[in-house]
Amino acid sequence: MAAGQASLFANPGDEAVAIGAEEGETGSYGAPSGPRKRLEDVPYQYHLIDTPELRKMLLGFLLQQNEVSFDTETTGLDIMTARLVGLSFCWLPGEAYYVPVPTEDHEAVQAIVDEFCPFSRPSTF
Numbered sequence: 001m002a003a004g005q006a007s008l009f010a011n012p013g014d015e016a017v018a019i020g021a022e023e024g025e026t027g028s029y030g031a032p033s034g035p036r037k038r039l040e041d042v043p044y045q046y047h048l049i050d051t052p053e054l055r056k057m058l059l060g061f062l063l064q065q066n067e068v069s070f071d072t073e074t075t076g077l078d079i080m081t082a083r084l085v086g087l088s089f090c091w092l093p094g095e096a097y098y099v100p101v102p103t104e105d106h107e108a109v110q111a112i113v114d115e116f117c118p119f120s121r122p123s124t125f
Contacts, residue, residue, distance in 0.1 A: 042094065049099045055115055058089070058097055062119045065091045075103070084109055087116065 049058050062068055073086040083103055090096040099116075101109045 044094045044096075047095075047097045049097050052115075055099060055112065058099070059116060059119060062089060062091075062116075067091060068119075073098075084113070087113075 047054075047058075049055055069090040071088045072084060073088060074082040074084055076082040084101055085103055086101055087099040088096060089099075099112065101112050103109075
């Protein structure tokens with residue numbers, strides 16, 4: 001493992017990590033340079049959005065935001081063979097939303113993705 005690189009498989013708390021910058025302190029390239037914190041010391045709240053009602057509520061919140069971090073969770077990195085397993089969204093530090101999709105039902109996956117089309121199509125440029 002390279003010097004300074006964290007292990008994916010270490011026990012939580014084995015290593016300190018920089019989570020956010022204190023008082024807006026940043027180093028090169030805008031990376032946080034504040035005090036190092038342990039993951040268990042950083043407050044977080046993750047929401048599982050696994051019903052049509054929760055997806056509708058999430059979409060309503062998404063459409064109210066000026067900026068949203070969005071990511072797709074897949075079974076791999078090869079775009080030709082990877083399958084979508086979920087969508088993740090974040091607009092507040094320490095809070096995120098995860099929308100799982102059924103991996104074996106292409107029509108159900110497409111229906112869930114289609115629910116989020118209003119979010120992915122900007123209304124104005």
